[in-house]
Amino acid sequence: MAATVVVIGGGYGGVAVAKALDDVADVVLIEPRDAFVHNIAALRKLVVPDWPGRLFFPYDRLLSRGRIVRDRAVRVDGSGVELGSGDRITADYVVLATGSRYPFPSKPDLDESAAAEARLRATHGALARAGGVLLLGAGPAGLELAGEIKAVWADKKVTVVDPAEDILSGGFAEGFRAELRGQLGALDVELVLGTALREEPDSEPGETGTFTVITHSGRKITADIWFRCFGVVPVSEYLTGELAPARRRDGHVEVDGRLRLPGRPNVFAVGDLTALPEAKLAKAAGEHAAVVAHNIGTLIRGSGELITYTPAAPAISLPLGPGGGASYSPDRGVLGPEATSRLKGRDLRVGPYTTLFGLD
Numbered sequence: 557m558a559a560t561v562v563v564i565g566g567g568y569g570g571v572a573v574a575k576a577l578d579d580v581a582d583v584v585l586i587e588p589r590d591a592f593v594h595n596i597a598a599l600r601k602l603v604v605p606d607w608p609g610r611l612f613f614p615y616d617r618l619l620s621r622g623r624i625v626r627d628r629a630v631r632v633d634g635s636g637v638e639l640g641s642g643d644r645i646t647a648d649y650v651v652l653a654t655g656s657r658y659p660f661p662s663k664p665d666l667d668e669s670a671a672a673e674a675r676l677r678a679t680h681g682a683l684a685r686a687g688g689v690l691l692l693g694a695g696p697a698g699l700e701l702a703g704e705i706k707a708v709w710a711d712k713k714v715t716v717v718d719p720a721e722d723i724l725s726g727g728f729a730e731g732f733r734a735e736l737r738g739q740l741g742a743l744d745v746e747l748v749l750g751t752a753l754r755e756e757p758d759s760e761p762g763e764t765g766t767f768t769v770i771t772h773s774g775r776k777i778t779a780d781i782w783f784r785c786f787g788v789v790p791v792s793e794y795l796t797g798e799l800a801p802a803r804r805r806d807g808h809v810e811v812d813g814r815l816r817l818p819g820r821p822n823v824f825a826v827g828d829l830t831a832l833p834e835a836k837l838a839k840a841a842g843e844h845a846a847v848v849a850h851n852i853g854t855l856i857r858g859s860g861e862l863i864t865y866t867p868a869a870p871a872i873s874l875p876l877g878p879g880g881g882a883s884y885s886p887d888r889g890v891l892g893p894e895a896t897s898r899l900k901g902r903d904l905r906v907g908p909y910t911t912l913f914g915l916d
């Protein structure tokens with residue numbers, strides 16, 4: 557009998573592990589959504605709902621042997637998973653791949669793709685009606701959203717507020733920040749840095765309604781819609797029993813070099829929920845998945861060497877609309893708008909997922 561590998565979460569990391577092990581194990585992928593969310597494209601879909609690239613990819617052609625169980629893991633221990641339905645699935649190997657929550661619209665928050673798409677379209681309508689937009693957070697999501705809005709509605713007043721003294725906290729080169737600050741200035745995006753709002757607007761994020769807020773530095777900002785662009789939360793609250801100690805207070809999950817939970821030889825983790833010291837990226841989740849698939853394959857065969865994951869140095873591609881933005885990696889340095897558009901901004905990397913999900 558083949559070993560059973562239960563992969564919890566069908567995001568970037570989970571689908572890569574499930575696909576890689578489909579030929580060597582009985583793979584069960586547990587995922588509450590009806591389709592994979594390519595959330596790298598979420599902000600483009602918000603500003604251009606009819607953009608031809610896909611945001612949702614149905615799971616039905618992903619695996620040829622394995623199965624997808626449409627449910628949510630509510631309790632996970634070293635030998636299996638209890639689902640929201642009350643069913644239990646036992647496993648020889650468990651892979652935690654439940655990623656993170658971002659505030660809408662950076663990540664859709666509904667499990668049905670039709671409902672998630674309808675919510676994006678409704679928010680598009682609200683955004684189209686707004687003259688002034690307030691974005692809280694000058695990290696990648698806030699800046700990317702500012703660039704997407706300006707690419708479609710150049711005359712909207714966009715203001716970004718962040719308590720940090722500069723855009724993009726984290727280990728990014730000053731030249732990269734300077735390139736982005738220059739492009740944001742040329743787009744007339746106003747950066748209000750080093751201060752926070754005394755109180756959040758009284759309207760809900762993503763809903764139209766004129767408001768005025770005041771920062772601790774005394775600056776008054778009037779706008780018609782706002783979005784929260786900070787507060788990424790790892791999803792790991794289902795860890796119980798002997799797995800619970802691996803969960804840090806902030807929700808990230810400790811892993812060793814082989815991406816196993818400490819002292820748990822059959823439980824692995826990939827992607828945003830890991831406590832690895834690196835930027836939380838789909839690219840990293842894919843690289844974790846390759847290491848975990850290799851290591852589980854090796855354990856199943858009972859021969860060969862386990863491999864180790866080395867956290868990646870900071871590297872990012874941050875579009876400001878389809879034709880703008882900047883990229884940075886330690887080996888290539890800072891790249892400007894043309895290269896960023898080619899690398900990511902134009903097609904938002906939809907192609908590889910079209911192939912993976914059998915939609916060519």
Ligand SMILES: Cc1cc2nc3c(=O)[nH]c(=O)nc-3n(C[C@H](O)[C@H](O)[C@H](O)COP(=O)(O)OP(=O)(O)OC[C@H]3O[C@@H](n4cnc5c(N)ncnc54)[C@H](O)[C@@H]3O)c2cc1C
Pocket residue numbers: 564565566567568569570586587588589593595596597598599627628629630653654655656657658662663697700791794826827828829836837838839840841873900
């Ligand atoms: C606007 C934006 C742009 C980005 N652009 C880039 C980029 O260009 N390049 C890049 O590398 N990264 C980018 N990222 C980061 C990237 O989206 C994340 O790093 C990536 O989503 C992490 O993948 P993951 O597989 O760990 O988790 P996720 O993609 O978060 O997937 C987790 C999955 O687990 C499921 N799940 C949750 N709880 C349960 C449960 N209890 N049981 C079962 N399933 C569950 C969820 O439904 C989800 O499908 C971007 C992020 C944002 C917000």
